[in-house]
Amino acid sequence: QVQLVESGGGVVQPGRSLRLSCAASGFTFSRTGMHWVRQAPGKGLEWVAVISYDGSDKYYADSVKGRFTISRDNSKNTLYLQMNSLRGEDTAVYYCAKDRTSPTIDYWGQGTLVTVS
């Protein structure tokens, strides 16, 4: 079965950096587009970034463009999110999620909490 396990969250000061990881299993990671989606406490879902199956294409939400970088290591079945210049408004649970064959997110991890304070 599909498993997505995020790690790397925690408390970080404004202006500092943090890297999130997502370990994937139960599907062919190297053939699957992957996303990061976040949810601020008590708020709705916000799409953050997507990376194509081979890492050649990356797209970002305007709110994180230039500060966050999505990447992947297909040899390790792992997705990453490098977050720089963190702000208070980046405080959220960050979910790793996978695409179906169509551009649709079908499975989500359980999330990792990032607190910028």
Place this chain on the structure above:
Amino acid sequence: QSALTQPASVSGSPGQSITISCTGTSSDVGAYNYVSWYQQHPGKAPKLMIYDVSNRPSGVSNRFSGSKSGNTASLTISGLQAEDEADYYCTSYTSSSTRVFGTGTKVTVL
């Protein structure tokens, strides 16, 4: 990248049907048949309920159905049950190859 517009809350009695709307633009909802709907219970990860406007993943009850007209997509829950009480989000692929989520709708079963 403005969020898609959903009603903040919708409620219904057990057995009734409710519909949640999701309004976007001609650059997202209106442009592609890549609208999905997710159910999220408190403290849990979202669960895919509808994809590609009207398709149900395996294991999702046929009480859930989706449709689209122009720039507005809709999720209908028929035969409302207590377990359907949750937050629901729509999302769409966009002309910029990004994704955009809806503002979210809290469904209450009276």
